[in-house]
Amino acid sequence: MAVAAAVVVGVLTAVQARVNGSLGEAIDDGYTAAVISFGSGLVVLLAVTVALPSGRAGLSRLVRGIRGGVVPLWMLLGGLAGALTVATQGLTVATIGVALFTVGVVAGQTLNGLLLDRIGYGPGGVVAVTVPRVVGGALAVTGVIVCVVGVSVAPPPWMLVLPVLAGAGIAWQQGTNGRLGQRVGSPLTATLVNFAGGTVVLGLAAAVHISSTGAPRTLLVDPWLYLGGVIGVIYIFLSAAIVRVTGVLLLGLGSVVGLLGMSVALDAMWPAPSGPPLPVALAAVAIALAGVAIVVVRRRRRPSGG
16 A cells, blocks of 8 residues: 555656646746745645644744754755756647656656756755766657657757756755754654745746736636645645555655656646657656666665675
Protein backbone atom coordinates (compact mmCIF):
# COMPACT_ATOMS: atom_id res chain seq x y z
CA MET A 1 0.00 0.00 0.00
CA ALA A 2 2.85 2.40 0.80
CA VAL A 3 4.53 1.78 -2.57
CA ALA A 4 1.21 2.31 -4.32
CA ALA A 5 0.85 5.58 -2.41
CA ALA A 6 4.32 6.62 -3.64
CA VAL A 7 3.14 6.12 -7.22
CA VAL A 8 0.06 8.22 -6.39
CA VAL A 9 2.39 11.04 -5.27
CA GLY A 10 3.88 11.09 -8.77
CA VAL A 11 0.47 10.89 -10.40
CA LEU A 12 -0.75 13.89 -8.41
CA THR A 13 2.38 15.83 -9.35
CA ALA A 14 1.65 15.30 -13.05
CA VAL A 15 -2.02 16.20 -12.57
CA GLN A 16 -0.98 19.42 -10.82
CA ALA A 17 1.19 20.35 -13.80
CA ARG A 18 -1.74 19.82 -16.17
CA VAL A 19 -4.15 21.77 -13.93
CA ASN A 20 -1.81 24.74 -13.56
CA GLY A 21 -0.94 24.70 -17.25
CA SER A 22 -4.61 24.60 -18.21
CA LEU A 23 -5.44 27.44 -15.82
CA GLY A 24 -2.67 29.56 -17.34
CA GLU A 25 -4.05 28.89 -20.80
CA ALA A 26 -7.68 29.53 -19.78
CA ILE A 27 -7.01 32.93 -18.24
CA ASP A 28 -4.16 33.69 -20.68
CA ASP A 29 -1.81 34.54 -17.81
CA GLY A 30 0.65 31.98 -16.50
CA TYR A 31 1.88 34.32 -13.75
CA THR A 32 -1.55 34.83 -12.23
CA ALA A 33 -2.23 31.09 -12.52
CA ALA A 34 0.94 30.39 -10.52
CA VAL A 35 -0.10 32.87 -7.80
CA ILE A 36 -3.52 31.23 -7.53
CA SER A 37 -1.95 27.77 -7.22
CA PHE A 38 0.64 28.71 -4.61
CA GLY A 39 -1.67 31.06 -2.74
CA SER A 40 -4.44 28.49 -2.36
CA GLY A 41 -1.90 25.93 -1.13
CA LEU A 42 -0.61 28.45 1.40
CA VAL A 43 -4.13 29.02 2.77
CA VAL A 44 -4.62 25.26 3.26
CA LEU A 45 -1.22 24.89 4.95
CA LEU A 46 -1.89 27.80 7.29
CA ALA A 47 -5.18 26.22 8.33
CA VAL A 48 -3.49 22.85 8.97
CA THR A 49 -0.61 24.47 10.87
CA VAL A 50 -2.97 26.34 13.17
CA ALA A 51 -5.15 23.26 13.70
CA LEU A 52 -2.35 20.81 14.60
CA PRO A 53 -0.35 21.15 17.86
CA SER A 54 2.77 19.93 16.03
CA GLY A 55 2.25 22.63 13.42
CA ARG A 56 1.98 25.38 16.01
CA ALA A 57 5.04 24.05 17.84
CA GLY A 58 7.09 23.95 14.63
CA LEU A 59 6.07 27.50 13.76
CA SER A 60 7.08 28.66 17.22
CA ARG A 61 10.50 27.01 16.87
CA LEU A 62 10.92 28.67 13.49
CA VAL A 63 10.25 32.15 14.92
CA ARG A 64 12.65 31.55 17.82
CA GLY A 65 15.27 30.17 15.44
CA ILE A 66 15.10 33.22 13.17
CA ARG A 67 15.31 35.63 16.11
CA GLY A 68 18.21 33.72 17.68
CA GLY A 69 20.13 33.27 14.46
CA VAL A 70 19.81 29.48 14.58
CA VAL A 71 17.83 29.52 11.32
CA PRO A 72 19.78 31.56 8.72
CA LEU A 73 17.83 33.54 6.16
CA TRP A 74 19.05 31.42 3.22
CA MET A 75 17.12 28.46 4.65
CA LEU A 76 13.92 30.43 4.07
CA LEU A 77 14.45 30.74 0.31
CA GLY A 78 13.32 27.29 -0.84
CA GLY A 79 10.07 28.78 -2.06
CA LEU A 80 11.94 30.54 -4.87
CA ALA A 81 12.45 27.22 -6.64
CA GLY A 82 8.85 26.22 -5.99
CA ALA A 83 7.72 29.51 -7.50
CA LEU A 84 9.81 28.83 -10.60
CA THR A 85 8.33 25.35 -10.97
CA VAL A 86 4.71 26.45 -10.68
CA ALA A 87 5.27 29.44 -12.95
CA THR A 88 6.89 27.14 -15.53
CA GLN A 89 3.85 24.87 -15.40
CA GLY A 90 1.53 27.76 -16.12
CA LEU A 91 3.71 29.14 -18.92
CA THR A 92 4.70 25.98 -20.80
CA VAL A 93 2.60 22.86 -20.15
CA ALA A 94 -0.34 23.90 -22.32
CA THR A 95 2.07 24.21 -25.28
CA ILE A 96 4.74 21.52 -24.81
CA GLY A 97 2.66 18.96 -22.90
CA VAL A 98 3.14 17.30 -19.53
CA ALA A 99 5.52 14.61 -20.81
CA LEU A 100 8.13 16.98 -22.24
CA PHE A 101 7.81 19.24 -19.19
CA THR A 102 8.26 16.28 -16.85
CA VAL A 103 11.25 14.78 -18.65
CA GLY A 104 12.93 18.20 -18.61
CA VAL A 105 12.30 18.54 -14.87
CA VAL A 106 13.67 15.04 -14.20
CA ALA A 107 16.83 15.85 -16.20
CA GLY A 108 17.45 19.13 -14.38
CA GLN A 109 16.72 17.60 -11.00
CA THR A 110 19.05 14.65 -11.61
CA LEU A 111 21.98 16.74 -12.86
CA ASN A 112 21.77 19.37 -10.14
CA GLY A 113 21.20 16.63 -7.58
CA LEU A 114 24.56 15.13 -8.56
CA LEU A 115 26.26 18.49 -8.07
CA LEU A 116 24.58 19.32 -4.77
CA ASP A 117 25.30 15.87 -3.36
CA ARG A 118 28.93 16.20 -4.36
CA ILE A 119 29.38 19.48 -2.48
CA GLY A 120 27.36 18.20 0.50
CA TYR A 121 24.56 20.76 0.31
CA GLY A 122 21.77 18.43 1.39
CA PRO A 123 21.06 17.18 4.93
CA GLY A 124 22.71 13.84 4.11
CA GLY A 125 26.17 15.38 3.61
CA VAL A 126 28.63 14.69 0.80
CA VAL A 127 27.70 11.92 -1.67
CA ALA A 128 30.43 10.89 -4.10
CA VAL A 129 29.93 11.23 -7.86
CA THR A 130 30.15 7.68 -9.22
CA VAL A 131 30.04 6.30 -12.76
CA PRO A 132 26.47 4.91 -12.35
CA ARG A 133 25.25 8.30 -11.16
CA VAL A 134 26.86 10.08 -14.10
CA VAL A 135 25.37 7.53 -16.50
CA GLY A 136 21.95 8.00 -14.91
CA GLY A 137 22.17 11.76 -15.32
CA ALA A 138 23.23 11.39 -18.95
CA LEU A 139 20.23 9.15 -19.63
CA ALA A 140 17.88 11.72 -18.11
CA VAL A 141 19.29 14.38 -20.44
CA THR A 142 18.98 11.95 -23.37
CA GLY A 143 15.26 11.66 -22.62
CA VAL A 144 14.89 15.43 -23.09
CA ILE A 145 16.78 15.29 -26.40
CA VAL A 146 14.55 12.47 -27.66
CA CYS A 147 11.45 14.52 -26.79
CA VAL A 148 12.77 17.65 -28.47
CA VAL A 149 13.83 15.83 -31.65
CA GLY A 150 10.45 14.11 -31.85
CA VAL A 151 8.22 17.19 -31.69
CA SER A 152 6.48 18.09 -34.94
CA VAL A 153 6.14 21.81 -34.17
CA ALA A 154 9.18 23.24 -32.39
CA PRO A 155 8.23 25.36 -29.35
CA PRO A 156 10.16 28.51 -28.40
CA PRO A 157 13.58 27.59 -26.94
CA TRP A 158 12.76 29.14 -23.57
CA MET A 159 9.91 26.64 -23.14
CA LEU A 160 12.48 23.83 -23.35
CA VAL A 161 15.00 25.48 -21.03
CA LEU A 162 12.58 26.46 -18.25
CA PRO A 163 11.57 22.89 -17.23
CA VAL A 164 15.25 21.90 -16.92
CA LEU A 165 15.93 24.98 -14.78
CA ALA A 166 12.83 24.19 -12.70
CA GLY A 167 14.11 20.65 -12.13
CA ALA A 168 17.51 21.99 -11.06
CA GLY A 169 15.70 24.32 -8.69
CA ILE A 170 13.69 21.44 -7.23
CA ALA A 171 16.92 19.61 -6.32
CA TRP A 172 18.20 22.73 -4.55
CA GLN A 173 14.81 23.25 -2.93
CA GLN A 174 14.74 19.72 -1.52
CA GLY A 175 18.16 20.19 0.05
CA THR A 176 17.21 23.59 1.47
CA ASN A 177 13.85 22.46 2.85
CA GLY A 178 15.44 19.29 4.24
CA ARG A 179 17.96 21.32 6.23
CA LEU A 180 15.26 23.73 7.41
CA GLY A 181 13.07 20.80 8.46
CA GLN A 182 15.95 19.36 10.47
CA ARG A 183 16.65 22.72 12.12
CA VAL A 184 13.05 23.36 13.24
CA GLY A 185 12.10 19.70 13.70
CA SER A 186 9.02 19.93 11.47
CA PRO A 187 8.67 19.15 7.75
CA LEU A 188 5.24 20.83 7.89
CA THR A 189 6.82 24.11 8.96
CA ALA A 190 9.44 23.86 6.20
CA THR A 191 6.65 23.29 3.68
CA LEU A 192 4.73 26.30 5.01
CA VAL A 193 7.83 28.49 4.63
CA ASN A 194 8.23 27.19 1.08
CA PHE A 195 4.67 28.12 0.11
CA ALA A 196 4.83 31.51 1.86
CA GLY A 197 8.03 32.55 0.10
CA GLY A 198 6.83 31.27 -3.26
CA THR A 199 3.54 33.13 -2.96
CA VAL A 200 5.31 36.42 -2.23
CA VAL A 201 7.70 36.04 -5.18
CA LEU A 202 4.95 35.00 -7.58
CA GLY A 203 2.72 37.82 -6.37
CA LEU A 204 5.42 40.36 -7.18
CA ALA A 205 6.06 38.78 -10.60
CA ALA A 206 2.33 38.78 -11.39
CA ALA A 207 2.01 42.42 -10.33
CA VAL A 208 4.83 43.45 -12.68
CA HIS A 209 3.33 41.37 -15.50
CA ILE A 210 -0.16 42.82 -15.01
CA SER A 211 1.19 46.37 -14.88
CA SER A 212 2.73 45.91 -18.34
CA THR A 213 0.16 43.72 -20.11
CA GLY A 214 -3.04 44.21 -18.13
CA ALA A 215 -5.11 41.94 -15.91
CA PRO A 216 -6.40 38.55 -17.11
CA ARG A 217 -9.44 38.76 -19.35
CA THR A 218 -11.46 36.53 -17.02
CA LEU A 219 -11.10 34.40 -13.91
CA LEU A 220 -14.47 32.69 -14.39
CA VAL A 221 -13.24 29.27 -15.56
CA ASP A 222 -13.97 25.67 -14.60
CA PRO A 223 -13.61 25.19 -10.81
CA TRP A 224 -11.24 22.22 -11.19
CA LEU A 225 -8.63 24.56 -12.65
CA TYR A 226 -8.22 26.11 -9.21
CA LEU A 227 -7.24 22.85 -7.49
CA GLY A 228 -3.50 22.99 -8.27
CA GLY A 229 -2.51 24.31 -4.84
CA VAL A 230 -4.67 21.82 -2.97
CA ILE A 231 -3.25 18.96 -5.04
CA GLY A 232 0.26 20.12 -4.15
CA VAL A 233 -0.50 20.12 -0.43
CA ILE A 234 -2.05 16.63 -0.65
CA TYR A 235 0.96 14.98 -2.27
CA ILE A 236 3.38 16.75 0.08
CA PHE A 237 1.54 15.40 3.12
CA LEU A 238 1.20 11.97 1.51
CA SER A 239 4.96 11.88 0.96
CA ALA A 240 5.64 12.80 4.57
CA ALA A 241 3.23 10.13 5.80
CA ILE A 242 4.68 7.19 3.84
CA VAL A 243 8.41 7.94 3.72
CA ARG A 244 8.91 6.22 7.09
CA VAL A 245 7.57 3.02 5.58
CA THR A 246 8.98 3.14 2.07
CA GLY A 247 12.26 4.92 2.71
CA VAL A 248 13.64 7.51 0.34
CA LEU A 249 14.48 4.94 -2.35
CA LEU A 250 10.98 3.55 -2.91
CA LEU A 251 9.30 6.90 -2.41
CA GLY A 252 11.52 8.56 -5.00
CA LEU A 253 11.37 5.78 -7.55
CA GLY A 254 7.66 5.15 -7.07
CA SER A 255 6.79 8.82 -7.45
CA VAL A 256 8.89 9.09 -10.63
CA VAL A 257 7.07 6.06 -12.07
CA GLY A 258 3.73 7.71 -11.37
CA LEU A 259 4.90 11.11 -12.60
CA LEU A 260 6.28 9.92 -15.92
CA GLY A 261 3.48 7.42 -16.56
CA MET A 262 0.70 9.89 -15.81
CA SER A 263 2.44 12.54 -17.93
CA VAL A 264 2.21 10.32 -21.01
CA ALA A 265 -1.41 9.43 -20.22
CA LEU A 266 -2.42 13.08 -19.88
CA ASP A 267 -0.75 14.03 -23.14
CA ALA A 268 -2.45 11.09 -24.88
CA MET A 269 -5.85 12.35 -23.70
CA TRP A 270 -5.14 16.05 -24.25
CA PRO A 271 -2.35 16.44 -26.85
CA ALA A 272 -0.35 19.65 -26.69
CA PRO A 273 0.40 21.69 -29.84
CA SER A 274 4.18 21.30 -29.47
CA GLY A 275 4.24 18.06 -27.52
CA PRO A 276 6.00 14.92 -28.83
CA PRO A 277 3.99 12.09 -30.44
CA LEU A 278 2.96 9.28 -28.07
CA PRO A 279 5.66 6.77 -29.21
CA VAL A 280 8.37 9.41 -28.80
CA ALA A 281 7.06 10.40 -25.38
CA LEU A 282 7.02 6.74 -24.28
CA ALA A 283 10.61 6.28 -25.45
CA ALA A 284 11.78 9.45 -23.68
CA VAL A 285 9.99 8.46 -20.47
CA ALA A 286 11.55 4.99 -20.55
CA ILE A 287 15.04 6.48 -21.00
CA ALA A 288 14.56 9.04 -18.23
CA LEU A 289 13.12 6.41 -15.88
CA ALA A 290 16.12 4.13 -16.53
CA GLY A 291 18.44 7.01 -15.68
CA VAL A 292 16.63 7.76 -12.42
CA ALA A 293 16.61 4.06 -11.47
CA ILE A 294 20.37 3.81 -12.00
CA VAL A 295 21.05 6.88 -9.87
CA VAL A 296 18.70 5.99 -7.03
CA VAL A 297 19.35 2.25 -6.83
CA ARG A 298 23.13 2.57 -6.95
CA ARG A 299 23.08 5.29 -4.32
CA ARG A 300 21.09 3.03 -2.02
CA ARG A 301 23.24 -0.06 -2.53
CA ARG A 302 26.63 1.50 -1.86
CA PRO A 303 26.32 1.84 1.92
CA SER A 304 25.13 -1.76 2.30
CA GLY A 305 28.31 -3.00 0.64
CA GLY A 306 30.68 -1.10 2.88
